[in-house]
Amino acid sequence: MTSILDQIGGEEALRRLVNRFYDLVETDPRGRHILHLHFRGHGLSHVREEQFAFLSGFLGGRRYYLEKHGNMDIRQIHAHIPIREKDALDWLALMDQAITDCAMSGPQVERVRSTFHRVAHALINDLPASGIPASGMPA
Numbered sequence: 717m718t719s720i721l722d723q724i725g726g727e728e729a730l731r732r733l734v735n736r737f738y739d740l741v742e743t744d745p746r747g748r749h750i751l752h753l754h755f756r757g758h759g760l761s762h763v764r765e766e767q768f769a770f771l772s773g774f775l776g777g778r779r780y781y782l783e784k785h786g787n788m789d790i791r792q793i794h795a796h797i798p799i800r801e802k803d804a805l806d807w808l809a810l811m812d813q814a815i816t817d818c819a820m821s822g823p824q825v826e827r828v829r830s831t832f833h834r835v836a837h838a839l840i841n842d843l844p845a846s847g848i849p850a851s852g853m854p855a
Contacts, residue, residue: 719776723824727772734768737814744813746806753797775828790835798843804836 721730741747741754754763766781773779773788782788811832815825 720824720828721772721775721777723822724775724820724828727768727777729818729820730771730775730777731768733814733818733820734764734771736817737811738764738767740810740813740817744810746809749800749803750807750810753799753803791839794839795841796843797841799839799841801837801840804840808833808836 721727724730724733741750769780769784770788770790770793773781774790779788787793812829815829
């Protein structure tokens with residue numbers, strides 16, 4: 717059985733997708749707040765590699781992120797980042813554009829889009845912009 721990663725073209729295709737996505741984050745107005753959130757952390761060069769490493773394992777390929785960090789709990793990874801519904805929608809729109817720009821299509825790509833949609837909405841946490849957790853949320 718081949719992985720979703722293999723079905724979309726393997727690591728080379730994933731790297732193209734991640735790079736196109738972050739190119740859009742840097743240049744498209746919808747990426748402005750996403751860009752701001754990344755600059756609060758380690759910056760875009762770091763996140764490009766981390767996104768590739770995470771998505772490789774997430775899509776059934778080598779689990780680079782797990783090997784490096786010991787977990788792939790996406791909610792835990794993003795728990796300290798204030799993610800609004802608009803941020804999730806912008807992320808999805810830019811990823812959809814990157815998928816289109818990379819000429820990815822087919823039922824496997826539609827499954828990936830659907831999964832991204834569910835995950836992006838699950839990460840909405842309404843933390844204040846300061847990054848301090850809202851009351852009732854774990855620190």
